[in-house]
Amino acid sequence: MKSYQLAWRNLWRNKRRTLITAASVFFAVFFALIMRSFQLGVYAKMYRDVIESYSGYLQLQHTDYLDESSLDNGFVLEQSLTEVIEADPNVTGVIPKLESFALAAAGSRTQGVMVIGMDPDNEQKTLNIKNRLIKYRLTPEATEALSGENLPSRTAKLVGVFSGEAWTDEKSLISDLGISDDDSAAVLPLFRKHASLENSYLTSADSGMAVIGYGLSRYLDAEVGDTLVVMGQGYHGVSAAGLFVIKGIVSMPNPEIDNAFVYITLADAQYLYAATGMVTSAIISITNTDDRELIQTQQRLAASCDDGLAIRNWKEMNALLLNQMEADNKSGAIMIGILYLVIAFGVFGTVLMMMAERRREFGMLVSIGMQKRKLAGIVGMEMLFIGLLGVMAGIAASLPIVFYGYARPLRFTGEMAKMYEEYGFEPVMPMLLPDTYYLWQAVVVLLILLVAISFSVRRIFKLNIINALRA
Amino acid sequence: MITSIAWKNVWRNRTRSLTVIAAVTVGVFAGVFAMAAINSSIVQRIDAAVNEELSHIQVNNPGFRGSSDIANVIAGPQKVVKVLDETPGVTHIAERIIVRGIASTSAGSAGVEITGIDVEKEQQMFTLNERLIPGTGSYFGTDTRLNSAFIGEKLAKELYIIRYILSEESFTTLEAEGVPAAVAAKLRPLENQRFTTEKKLTEAFSGLLTAKEAKLYGMKIKEAAWSYREGSKIILTFLDADGMQTGAAFRICGIFRTNNDFFEAMSLFVPRDELRRLTGMEEGQYHRIIARLEDNDQTDKASAAVKESLPGLEVMNWKQIQTDLAMIADYVNRIYGIFMVLILAALAFGIVNTMLMAVLERTRELGMLSAIGMNRRRVFSMIMLESIFLSIVGGFAGMAVSAIVIAITNHTGINLVKYAEGLEAFGYSAQLYPTIGADFFIMLTVMIVITGIISAIYPARKALQLNPVEALRGE
Numbered sequence: 001m002k003s004y005q006l007a008w009r010n011l012w013r014n015k016r017r018t019l020i021t022a023a024s025v026f027f028a029v030f031f032a033l034i035m036r037s038f039q040l041g042v043y044a045k046m047y048r049d050v051i052e053s054y055s056g057y058l059q060l061q062h063t064d065y066l067d068e069s070s071l072d073n074g075f076v077l078e079q080s081l082t083e084v085i086e087a088d089p090n091v092t093g094v095i096p097k098l099e100s101f102a103l104a105a106a107g108s109r110t111q112g113v114m115v116i117g118m119d120p121d122n123e124q125k126t127l128n129i130k131n132r133l134i135k136y137r138l139t140p141e142a143t144e145a146l147s148g149e150n151l152p153s154r155t156a157k158l159v160g161v162f163s164g165e166a167w168t169d170e171k172s173l174i175s176d177l178g179i180s181d182d183d184s185a186a187v188l189p190l191f192r193k194h195a196s197l198e199n200s201y202l203t204s205a206d207s208g209m210a211v212i213g214y215g216l217s218r219y220l221d222a223e224v225g226d227t228l229v230v231m232g233q234g235y236h237g238v239s240a241a242g243l244f245v246i247k248g249i250v251s252m253p254n255p256e257i258d259n260a261f262v263y264i265t266l267a268d269a270q271y272l273y274a275a276t277g278m279v280t281s282a283i284i285s286i287t288n289t290d291d292r293e294l295i296q297t298q299q300r301l302a303a304s305c306d307d308g309l310a311i312r313n314w315k316e317m318n319a320l321l322l323n324q325m326e327a328d329n330k331s332g333a334i335m336i337g338i339l340y341l342v343i344a345f346g347v348f349g350t351v352l353m354m355m356a357e358r359r360r361e362f363g364m365l366v367s368i369g370m371q372k373r374k375l376a377g378i379v380g381m382e383m384l385f386i387g388l389l390g391v392m393a394g395i396a397a398s399l400p401i402v403f404y405g406y407a408r409p410l411r412f413t414g415e416m417a418k419m420y421e422e423y424g425f426e427p428v429m430p431m432l433l434p435d436t437y438y439l440w441q442a443v444v445v446l447l448i449l450l451v452a453i454s455f456s457v458r459r460i461f462k463l464n465i466i467n468a469l470r471a
Numbered sequence: 472m473i474t475s476i477a478w479k480n481v482w483r484n485r486t487r488s489l490t491v492i493a494a495v496t497v498g499v500f501a502g503v504f505a506m507a508a509i510n511s512s513i514v515q516r517i518d519a520a521v522n523e524e525l526s527h528i529q530v531n532n533p534g535f536r537g538s539s540d541i542a543n544v545i546a547g548p549q550k551v552v553k554v555l556d557e558t559p560g561v562t563h564i565a566e567r568i569i570v571r572g573i574a575s576t577s578a579g580s581a582g583v584e585i586t587g588i589d590v591e592k593e594q595q596m597f598t599l600n601e602r603l604i605p606g607t608g609s610y611f612g613t614d615t616r617l618n619s620a621f622i623g624e625k626l627a628k629e630l631y632i633i634r635y636i637l638s639e640e641s642f643t644t645l646e647a648e649g650v651p652a653a654v655a656a657k658l659r660p661l662e663n664q665r666f667t668t669e670k671k672l673t674e675a676f677s678g679l680l681t682a683k684e685a686k687l688y689g690m691k692i693k694e695a696a697w698s699y700r701e702g703s704k705i706i707l708t709f710l711d712a713d714g715m716q717t718g719a720a721f722r723i724c725g726i727f728r729t730n731n732d733f734f735e736a737m738s739l740f741v742p743r744d745e746l747r748r749l750t751g752m753e754e755g756q757y758h759r760i761i762a763r764l765e766d767n768d769q770t771d772k773a774s775a776a777v778k779e780s781l782p783g784l785e786v787m788n789w790k791q792i793q794t795d796l797a798m799i800a801d802y803v804n805r806i807y808g809i810f811m812v813l814i815l816a817a818l819a820f821g822i823v824n825t826m827l828m829a830v831l832e833r834t835r836e837l838g839m840l841s842a843i844g845m846n847r848r849r850v851f852s853m854i855m856l857e858s859i860f861l862s863i864v865g866g867f868a869g870m871a872v873s874a875i876v877i878a879i880t881n882h883t884g885i886n887l888v889k890y891a892e893g894l895e896a897f898g899y900s901a902q903l904y905p906t907i908g909a910d911f912f913i914m915l916t917v918m919i920v921i922t923g924i925i926s927a928i929y930p931a932r933k934a935l936q937l938n939p940v941e942a943l944r945g946e
Contacts, residue, residue: 017824024820031813067668068631070579101580103573108714109538110571112582221538231708231716232573233580260582323893330890331509335810338501342814345494346821352490353828419798 003374007381014354018386021350025390026397028343029441032336033398037405039332041432043325047314049253049426052128055317056095056283058298060085063310065280066317071100071235074278075309082282084304090286090297095122096279098269102232102240104262106222113216113260115230117269118283120202126285129263130201132250134214136173137166142195149190154178161418166197166214166251175411176427199224199248206265210244213261214251222246230262235275242272253426284311344448351383351452355459362460363468376457383456387449391442405431473849477856481864484829488861491825495865495919496872498814503873503915506807507905508885513800515730515900517767520793522598524734526565526761528774529792530555531785535758539571539584541712544756545784554780555762560769565592566757568746572709572718574622574739578631578667583739585707587746596763599727607699608725611742618745619724620705623735627726628668632703635666641695648691654684658692672696699726707739712751719749731898815918818862819926826858826930837934838942851931858927859920866919870912877905 011018051057060081062073082094098117103110124130138146143163151159158177167173170188179187202211210228222228226246234240244264252258270276286297294313302311315322365375409430412420417427481488521527530551535543545551548566555564568587573580590611594600600610604624611619627633637658645655657679666672676692677685708718721741729735747754764773774788790797830837837850884902887894891901 016827020820020824020827024817024824027817027820067670068579101573101582103582103708105710108540108542108710110710111539112571112573219538233575237577320892320896323890324896325893327887327890327893334505338498338505339813339817341501342494342498342817343820345490345497346817346824349487349490349494349821350824353487353825356484356487357828357832419795419802 003378004381007378007385010378010382011385017350017354018389021347022386022389022393024343024346025387025445026393028339029391029394029445030397032339032441033394033438034401035332035336036437037398037402037431038410038429039329040435040437041406041409041430043329044432045426045428045430046253046321046325047318050318050321051314052126053132053253054127054257055314056126057286057289057294057314058284058301059097059312059317060094060282060284060301060305061280061310061312063308066310066312069280071098071233071273071275071278071280074098074235074275074280076277077279077282081304081306081309085284085301088297088300090288090293091284091301092287093122093125093285095119095126095283095285096266097281097283098266098273098275098279100232100234100269100273100280102230102262102272104216104220105229105231106220106226109220111216111219111260113212113230113262114257115232115262115264115269115272117264117266117272119204119266120206121204123283126283129211129250129252132168132252133199133201133211134166134168134197134249134251135170136191136195137197137214138163138195140164145194146190149194151187151190152180152183155183155187158413164218165418166249168251172411172426175413176417178413197224197249201248202263202265204265206247207268208242208244209247209264209268211248211250211263212246213258214249215255215259216261217246217249219259224249228262230272232273234273235278238274240273242268244268340444340448344451347383347387347448347452348455350386351456355456359463359468362463363465366463367465367469372461372463376460379456379460380453383449383453387445391445394441395438399434402431402434405429406433473853474856477853478860480829480853480857481860487825487828491821491861492865492868494821495818495862496869498818499866499869499915499919500873500876502807502811502814503870503907503911504876504905506811506911507873507877507907508880508903509803509807510907511881511903511905512894512899513796513803514906515904516898517789517796517800519730519898519900520789520796521767523602523729524731524738525789525792526563526596527764527767527770527789528555528561528762528777529785529787530760530762530777530781531787532758533783533785535569536785539569541570541710541714541750541752541758544752544758545760548755548757548760551760551781551784554777555760558762558773558777558780560764560766560773561762562765563592563596563763565589565596565761566743567759567761568743568750568752568756569758570709570746570750572707574626574630575706575708576630576632576703579629581626581629581736583626583707584737585709585746586738586740587743588740589743593740596761599729602727602729603725604728608702608723610725612724618719618721619742620707620721621725621727621740622705622723623738624726624728625732625735626737626739627699627723629736630705631667632705632723633697633699633726635669635672635693635696636663636698637661637692637696638663638698641698644695645688645691648695650688650691654680654688657684666696669693707741709750711749717749730895730900732896733898811915811918815922818865819922822858822861822923822926823929825861826854826927827933829857830854830930830934834937834942837937838939841937841939842943847935850934854931854934855924855927858930859923862919862923862926863916866916870915874912877907880905 062075065073077096085091085094095118100115102113102115104113138159140163143159146159147156155177162176167176173191174184202209212222212228224246228244228246230242230244232240250261252261270278284301286294298311298313305311362375366372409428412427420427530545532543532545534540552564555561566589570585572583572585574583594610603610610621624633642655646652658676660679661675664675666675672693673689676689703723704720705723706718706720708716711717764770770788770790774786778786841847841850881904884904887901887903894901
């Protein structure tokens, strides 16, 4: 009989113990995987949101712009450089951007804002700000009007909770307000009637038009069609002032951006800031956004850049967000570490018991001529089997949940959703598909097993046959 | 009797019991300590919010907070002050004028909330004046009272008021800080060069030092080079009471540093009378009246009482202003509660295994006990007690260890400097002083006992299923 067969049969001599130990490993692996999948999935979504709505994957900037984001660190984007960049196989387009700080006023209200000038037609190829146009919102008047309508009780209550919120699509409105499929036919027309917002996106032909963040619109109490007065400091300290009619309102993912977002055409921005022909950066859109390919593209492009210009990737541009997510990531990793530590003790306890209980058996086997090395191999294999059983069961049980959570992300409703939205997060928790984090669980369990196996192997080699037989 | 038998049984197989106990100890310690650390960051955040940023209660014109419209002043401020004054627990009251505007220097500009304060009153209410960075001046020093502004470090950086220069003085500091002369000598080429950002300075000295030296002394070099021209001027631009753009130059009297980047970047304090003159507001007009309480626990009651006496005005306490803070505290506590349950569940596997072993290897003995008349209930409770002892000994050991470690780290602090940037952007300190309430330990003890009971059910049932006759024949 092969030793692995012996080991496998040995496992089932004490079925209960094997199953309980394997179950403890399963338990840790399963929870660790689910937790990681949620955590990493949420980070991935957050990064994607910021990249797609604001920074893009790569940007061409003045070398000092990352540290000193002022207009004075702007530059003239030469057509020849654009052509060189666009010639790169991974690059699909270059979107010049001019952005600077200003004070915006509507009526008697003022707020510091970030004025961003881009070419809308060009920009839409990469960013998806257009999808963030608001379709529904609960203004005080809309809340009032809806409370007079005949709404299902849960929705009526949630309309109160969500008063002031806005939605970019019907799906999230239905989810947030707990509208059931049966009710939707009767309820949705009411929302369309009272809470929908007519607005539209910028086009390249627009002049004197702006799209602003929802947070900003609320702050300034500004409506679509209202005029926004923008005042600030232009290039080299020239004073800048302009009037813009609000054409659309968008909901940006990060509240800091949402509360200060004013988007005008590039030509308007250059005129406003007296920076003719200048840009502060250019978003470079790429096809393959893989970490490795991204860095390689960045290096390739950097080599062809003039002196004084640099290519920045989204990680460099969003260092703060990355740092926050990493701190959160660490706390999650520590939690899982503690869980595994506890499981390790459990596994170790099982090994200890098994060794004590089978001392006589081991003594017998060795005395009738079994090599200690072979015996140690069998015992080691037994433990490996228990561990693998737990890991595989854990992975198997987690897979359907992870795939489901990826395809249909968990969406909070009601008060919980409101809390997330107040923090500036979309109340969605997508899961990340299996990735290296799956491998890590197996590695950790293997390490735990390694400690347990080395302990039992040492015990076997130190086994005194006479004493063992007497036991 | 059963109790003492159970206790002795636990120690019959010392190694096995100790393994389980050690597992419980480690699990409980890790869980409690993680909870204490996270709890402390929330406690510290609340402290900062109350003592530096918000105070306990605010009264605003109902339209003010949403718009910052200069015309939204409080109607009848004398009445508000009177009501607050008569509210039990209120110790300090101060009135503020607040306008939104832009602060700019020749190098940069930023949006700010300009708050006109009563300098003396607010010094008694807040600890912000203690947050002054040494060497940057003072909290409204006496002679430059007019036209002076007290601003946050983050804002100062955004306006490029703070620069990094390795002056002769910085080298003296470095020497005093214990930086080796060899390292200081390598830095000499940078002497008197100006760096506009921390990053540029880091790049410059990293080129001159070895990676190890840069890592070891980088912090100290940055601190030593941190410089600021005392009395730097900034221009504040805002709309006055008539809606006309106006502005004035202000001299910076001091720079403060907190753990909240957002607050540091937004806040700019100036003497109230100065702001009143510039905005053309009338005497006795205020946007916000704030009150400080003797004790934080009075917040809900006091703010409710004030709200009742002041219909038509917006009365809020810090919990209502920083709704996220109360929610996140609640949320984090729930997450860690679940985490604690997970740890205990993981421990339960170990206990079940050990107890099952203890029962099965004692088949003969248990058979004997029932044969000589020990009834089933007693056998059951004996096994139960053994399991509870295992968990509770480990649990108490874990709690004792965590209490000691928490006490020590509460004194020394845990430094998460690597994540300072990210944490401080949300207003959380990167220096943690773990702390946890006593009630948590009581709750945890209950949870541990329950874990012991649940894990004993299966082994104890197995013990009851033993047939005395067969059990005696066994082995």
